[in-house]
Amino acid sequence: MTAAESDVPSEFHAPSELHVPQGQAGPARQTTAYLKKLFAQVGFTIDARRGQNFLVDLNLLDLLERSAGITPSDVVLEVGSGTGALTERLAHAAGRVVTCEIDPRLAQLARERLLTVDDIGGDLVRRVELVEGDVLESKHRFAPAVLAAIEEACSQQPAGRFRLVANLPYCVATPIISNLLATPRPFDTATVTVQREMGERMTATAGTHAYNALSVWVGAQCRGEVVRVLPPSVFWPRPKIESAIVHLQLEPARRALIQDLGRFHDFVRDIFCHRRKLLRGVLVRMAGGKQNDASRDTVARVYEIMGFDESVRAEEISPDAFVNLERVFFEQRSP
Numbered sequence: 001m002t003a004a005e006s007d008v009p010s011e012f013h014a015p016s017e018l019h020v021p022q023g024q025a026g027p028a029r030q031t032t033a034y035l036k037k038l039f040a041q042v043g044f045t046i047d048a049r050r051g052q053n054f055l056v057d058l059n060l061l062d063l064l065e066r067s068a069g070i071t072p073s074d075v076v077l078e079v080g081s082g083t084g085a086l087t088e089r090l091a092h093a094a095g096r097v098v099t100c101e102i103d104p105r106l107a108q109l110a111r112e113r114l115l116t117v118d119d120i121g122g123d124l125v126r127r128v129e130l131v132e133g134d135v136l137e138s139k140h141r142f143a144p145a146v147l148a149a150i151e152e153a154c155s156q157q158p159a160g161r162f163r164l165v166a167n168l169p170y171c172v173a174t175p176i177i178s179n180l181l182a183t184p185r186p187f188d189t190a191t192v193t194v195q196r197e198m199g200e201r202m203t204a205t206a207g208t209h210a211y212n213a214l215s216v217w218v219g220a221q222c223r224g225e226v227v228r229v230l231p232p233s234v235f236w237p238r239p240k241i242e243s244a245i246v247h248l249q250l251e252p253a254r255r256a257l258i259q260d261l262g263r264f265h266d267f268v269r270d271i272f273c274h275r276r277k278l279l280r281g282v283l284v285r286m287a288g289g290k291q292n293d294a295s296r297d298t299v300a301r302v303y304e305i306m307g308f309d310e311s312v313r314a315e316e317i318s319p320d321a322f323v324n325l326e327r328v329f330f331e332q333r334s335p
């Protein structure tokens, strides 16, 4: 331990039972061999239910970090610290890092890794806030401790951007992105590995096979691209499916056109429950039912204002048109 470590935050006290194997220049790089040795030494067994698939291709760790465009004034949120390999890189690149890990055994390994690699006199460790626990309080809510840590880090770095950069646990990747986009302070950029299918959905355009409610929710607020499709072999253990690195850039001016984020989210979700049905019938039901003259009149006015064809379906409507549709629908429905 360096002398400066006596000053590091209390959550970074050196763990007593686990020890990261060290070479001369700190812990080895995260390869399959390194992880197997480390986990055997500390008696760690992987919990597949928690999406513990570690990124072991070092070029892709580079690509993930590079694609995020992190600067020293930025705040980065990482969900799933794992053994701390990505956390370490993020801490070198950013002003502050908030990292959250649900598995206490991994949280301890990540802490020890950061202490071991801290070659800048405790500064690296001081930049990292490790929140141990579930990043989600519920399916629809971020853990308050994580939100508070982000708030605190952003107040320390007022000139920086807030970036989500993570090899996300697949089981909770959708609620992580969706819930962040529902908060008053969403990310400026998100650069994440997710299931390939989810990556394609988040970046899909109207009329394509992948287009769904998530495409609209993300597409109405962000510009997005799939940076790279990843085969299972770049992770250990190998997942059964392909993954992708996805980059999202928040577009605040477009986001500001959404009058009520919660209402818009639920409107899109409800409409996509019937994505193959004609939109008119779905809207009439949402407006009060087809037995009701007022509902049919409301939807007729909405169609006229929107200039919709009778045969239009939800999957053909772009995210921006959805934002207009939602506003017009609620305006016309109000007495």
Ligand code: SAM
Residues within 6 Å of the ligand: 050, 051, 052, 053, 054, 055, 079, 080, 081, 082, 083, 084, 085, 086, 087, 100, 101, 102, 103, 106, 133, 134, 135, 136, 167, 168, 169, 170, 172
């Ligand atoms: N960052 C590491 C890497 O790139 O190799 C690990 C990524 S691994 C795909 C996902 C990590 O997220 C695991 O360490 C897992 O324990 C953690 N995790 C899973 N569900 C979580 C949750 N709800 N909240 C916080 N961490 C979670």
